[in-house]
Amino acid sequence: MKAQLSKEDLLKAYRKMREIREFEDRVHVEFAKGTLPGFVHLYSGEEAVAVGICEHLNDLDRIASTHRGHGHCIAKGVELEGMMAEIYGKKTGTCGGKGGSMHIADLDKGMMGANGIVGAGPPLIAGAALASKLRKDGSVGVVFFGDGASNQGTNFESMNFAVTLDLPMIFVLENNGYAESTSTKYSAKVGSDNIADRARGFGMPAVTVDGNDFFAVYEAAGEAIERARKGGGPTFIECKTMRYFGHFEGDAQTYRPKDEVKNARASNCPLKRFAAAVTSAGLVEAAELEAVDKSVLDQVEKAVKAAEVAPQPDLDALMTDVYVSY
């Protein structure tokens, strides 16, 4: 199994997934206390997608994220403390408290931002990929988007654009079955149930993988990214996954079957599946994973404590950063 991943790689991937899970579960708890401002969309349950893809990327590679962006940020290497402080609207946040949950960005890490506009990412990453291609630096652009977002014209246009210009771009569809309360079955009627089939029609390789299986995502991404780095053009990867919380915090979720999430957590959790796979193959000891769990819990606790006591932005910040010069 997965010989190309060293023990160090495996532990790193697991740690990233655990960081996402604990970060999101904690934000869920803090939001319920009423201490967090704004809209929050959580990524718990979808960890294997962001991490399975981003483990192949470096800081030169660009990603664009969505409203559900915390997981992509963490997977791309954005610091937890800054992210937590941003969600709290504090001066020490990744964006100085000006963006919040839906706009966390860290351009130095190649993270071009969570996004409040569904479907905004694909054209932006087409541009990132075009820049990569012209600079010939071997970097790639990766856009994450949901099943709902797959219905935006921007996505269809970008698929054609990427194929036309042969761009080093990866379309990563996070198909979690819902766009808000609307089922994918209603809004994306593709004969096969696989939205990836649309992409094939645009003339690019397209695969559908089990998005809760880190190794499936990792392998598909590896192939696609290598092809893109070598000038082989775009690829579309559909990852079937599940979000564990509501569309946003506060969503009553009456549109979901009662035990959908409970069952998924029990039998299809990406972290549990990863742990079972690597321990049963004797690649990593259970105790080593537990040590990661504990260390991540501490890390998240520290991030929350730091965010709580951090100051709000200075009022001068209201008027800065609109332009470079004006």
Next chain:
Amino acid sequence: MARKIMFKDAINEAMRLEMERDKSVILLGLDVAGAAGTEQQRDAWGGVLGVTKGLYPLFPDRVIDTPISESAYIGAAVGASACGMRAVGELMFSDFMGVCFDQLYNQAAKFRYMFGGKAVTPVTIRTMIGAGFSAAAQHSQSPYSMFAHVPGLKCIIPSNPYDAKGLLAASIADDDPCVFFEHKALYTMKGEVPEEHYTIPLGQANVIQEGKDVTIVALARMVQFAEKAAKKLAKDGIECTIIDPRTISPMDWNAIYSSVEKTGRLVVVDESYDLCGVASDICGHVAQNVFGALKSAPQMVTAPFVPTPFASNLEAAYLPDANKIEAAVRKTME
């Protein structure tokens, strides 16, 4: 006395009554019913804040959940309306208008003129505006002046439940394309609303109170802030007239001019920006048309020219409020 209901329920009621009265009225939008394609009960959401909840069970064929494809469904609302329907398209947040603007800007707005007066496009777009929820730069804007800049579109901006119901009914019944802006902070505001159908003419301002010293023109949520400021100023003997234009295209210029002719002073309050915005536009028109009546320079109270910040302290500083309005009024009195 009529019963008191919330702003969002007034909108729901106007939708329901129009759909009952006119079978050609349809509603298109994201999760306007909810749970489409699932095995659970439909009408799970009624829009992201529940404004249209309860309509789907009454009109299952005419309350239509759409894919997240604003160009397609807002455009389809326009197209269907040009073909005999009276479609209401719900653009969840007005911030999303960038995705579908052409369908309003170059299509709905221009059909009638370009086609030599032959087209009728009675579409209504309902959409949310407003800051104050830490929703940051892409979910807090009030971009109505961008729509008002387009000949062929009408822009409606209610400030209370009574107006919301009457103006929405008028917008839907109107034969021109209407963009109807709902401030999300007003959704839970309660006010007296008659149960029966009624309309408020588009282009008719509401003079909320009359005072001899200063004319305050305010829109949407800003009306409340203006009232608060006026109360405070009244204690110091400064009497304010407050005018809510209710629609900014058409604009009730006469109401504003005749008030400024009486008071000689003008303060315009707008949650949007001053540059090329409603506030600067009103000041400009007043300067051009009733300059002789002015005793002091008109003042604008608007958001500063920056995107809406996330942090709550920055957002509070960003928004116009009663104190800023009070200061502007005092300035006109100097």
